[in-house]
Amino acid sequence: MRLNQQNILLGVTGGIAAYKTPDLVRKLTAEGANVRVVLTDSAKEFVSPLSLQAVSGNPVSDDLLDPAAEAAMGHIELAKWADKLLIAPATANFIAKLTHGLADDLLSTLCLATEAKIYLAPAMNQQMWKAAATQANMRILEKREISILEPASGEQACGDIGPGRMPEPLELTEALVDDNSSLELKNKHIVITAGPTRESIDPVRYITNHSSGKMGFALAKAAANMGAQVTLVSGPVNLNTPDAVKRIDVESAQQMHDAVMNAVGDCDIFIGCAAVADYRPVQMVTQKIKKNNEELTLTFTKNPDILADVARRQQAPFTVGFAAETQDVSRYAKEKLARKNLDMIAANDVSRSDIGFNSDQNALTLFWSDGEKSLDVADKGKLAVQLMHEISARFIAGKP
Numbered sequence: 001m002r003l004n005q006q007n008i009l010l011g012v013t014g015g016i017a018a019y020k021t022p023d024l025v026r027k028l029t030a031e032g033a034n035v036r037v038v039l040t041d042s043a044k045e046f047v048s049p050l051s052l053q054a055v056s057g058n059p060v061s062d063d064l065l066d067p068a069a070e071a072a073m074g075h076i077e078l079a080k081w082a083d084k085l086l087i088a089p090a091t092a093n094f095i096a097k098l099t100h101g102l103a104d105d106l107l108s109t110l111c112l113a114t115e116a117k118i119y120l121a122p123a124m125n126q127q128m129w130k131a132a133a134t135q136a137n138m139r140i141l142e143k144r145e146i147s148i149l150e151p152a153s154g155e156q157a158c159g160d161i162g163p164g165r166m167p168e169p170l171e172l173t174e175a176l177v178d179d180n181s182s183l184e185l186k187n188k189h190i191v192i193t194a195g196p197t198r199e200s201i202d203p204v205r206y207i208t209n210h211s212s213g214k215m216g217f218a219l220a221k222a223a224a225n226m227g228a229q230v231t232l233v234s235g236p237v238n239l240n241t242p243d244a245v246k247r248i249d250v251e252s253a254q255q256m257h258d259a260v261m262n263a264v265g266d267c268d269i270f271i272g273c274a275a276v277a278d279y280r281p282v283q284m285v286t287q288k289i290k291k292n293n294e295e296l297t298l299t300f301t302k303n304p305d306i307l308a309d310v311a312r313r314q315q316a317p318f319t320v321g322f323a324a325e326t327q328d329v330s331r332y333a334k335e336k337l338a339r340k341n342l343d344m345i346a347a348n349d350v351s352r353s354d355i356g357f358n359s360d361q362n363a364l365t366l367f368w369s370d371g372e373k374s375l376d377v378a379d380k381g382k383l384a385v386q387l388m389h390e391i392s393a394r395f396i397a398g399k400p
């Protein structure tokens, strides 16, 4: 199960090699991937939508303007759903469309609308593959960090001999698996906190904050997709658990502290993304407080600092904190990096309403002892993948 519940969108264009795609879908699902298939009109001449639906277990999409399909999973949702977009086989015509950013059918539109990494398995006549136009297009696509799965050489359907055969389904599957494991988070245990905490005042009231858990859950998904074993300690949120992630639900900061301390024993990386309440009421009264007085005074006491306690452990994991700040963001973040003895901190400007708490997008500035890097505004899913890449790189660099 080396594709670990990854969402793989398979785009099939109209080449003879399309007949191999039901086998490709089988191999991807055997590795644990969730596969959805998009066919171009000409692909349907070579492979039947019904057979791809049967092997993938999901409806096959082929029309940009199909109201029924849009009512189920619309093309933008499909673009967001994908962790990886594999186009196999990719014809010379489709490659030219992709190079020029055309969006005149479902698959080409998805290529523009997705933030997922795109993998291209070209398949065509050897002369078409060698043509200057095709080669120039390939160079442009490579520069855009589209991963090219080079065609194999051999006898072609038309009788020619040369390069242009789509790699076999097993090779394509291995290429996706290899890309996955190249991040070296395979078999690493990562503990992540997410969401808010709730600090009870009385049996019906509590103090909390605006954290939705989206950032922490996106990190858990990204880490799991990179092969890590992930434990997600979450405050009260309304989110589904990412596939292959172990989730522990807590309410208060003290409960989150206890759950994290139980989980970090063997962990390699700890990421504190939760918005943990710094203080809790000194006492939680057992009966509902009555409105007898004009004023109510509550006394608070400090909660344990989960992040600092993880970082000060004898066998401390690579420890990453967040700093949610409304002013002097970088200065306060650097100060927390040093004071809490962290390996890395992600500074989050939460004065903006379009990013940070409870929004779908975020932007971060990362600091570590001798470096920094800004991650521009992006969907939290995409940003989480970028952040996990940075964490993975620093974690590996720091190993003896």
Ligand code: PMT
Pocket (backbone or CB within 6 Å): 193, 194, 195, 210, 211, 212, 213, 214, 215, 216, 253, 272, 273, 274, 275, 276, 277, 278, 303, 304, 305, 306, 307, 308, 320, 321, 322, 323, 324, 325, 336, 348, 350, 356, 357, 358, 359
């Ligand atoms: O959940 P979302 O809606 O997606 O929003 C994401 C987010 C804004 C909550 C997230 O990106 C973020 O910035 N999380 C950190 C929030 C926070 O509490 O920051 P802080 O600067 O107060 O805390 C600094 C660090 O110490 C954080 O890593 C925090 O998890 C940790 N901490 C704080 C207090 C405490 N008692 N224990 C802790 O571990």
